[in-house]
Amino acid sequence: MRARSLRGSLAALVAATALLAGGSQAVAAQPLSQAKTVSFHTLAPATVQDRVYLTTVIDQWTHYTPDSKTSSHAGTLYRGTSYFYCYTAGEVYTNNGRTSGWWLLTDDDTGHRNVYVNEVNLDDYGWEHDIDLLQHC
Missing domain, CATH: 2.30.30 (SH3 type barrels.)
Known part of the structure; x- marks a missing residue:
């Protein structure tokens, strides 16, 4: 495999970590009565509709x-x-x-x-x- 596959994997890991950190803060900041369950799929960086x-x-x-x-x-x-x-x-x-x-x-x-x-x-x-x-x- 080319070196870019490692670069792409590292970039995806960094992006996912940032999304997880940001997503958990957003949920934690809401009152418990308004908090939503956040799944991994909710935090995905993009949807399959992106082209x-x-x-x-x-x-x-x-x-x-x-x-x-x-x-x-x-x-x-x-x-x-x-x-x-x-x-x-x-x-x-x-x-x-x-x-x-x-x-x-x-x-x-x-x-x-x-x-x-x-x-x-x-x-x-x-x-x-x-x-x-x-x-x-």
Whole structure:
């Protein structure tokens, strides 16, 4: 894995710690009768509705799970600018002269929602910044 995966993990840990600290103070400051139960999901830094637009350089299959198996094939994401929701770890995949285990959640161009593509087919900017721009699924 590239060094940026560690950087992204550390940044996520710092952000989550700040959110937890801020969230607990906000709940503690309320009178007990008005206090809400705060769960981990309430404190997540973003929702799956947040979209980051990145560019892919080839048409590619999408998958229902973060792997390249034919059995998980969903549809097609055409090359060009598309939106992505988040990234997650999955099968290590090699294509386009790159290797990665990071898979990006998106909706494809053939009508399939919440499907994955590997980051190896992003343009140079996306390849370098996707983990910094997207939240972890």
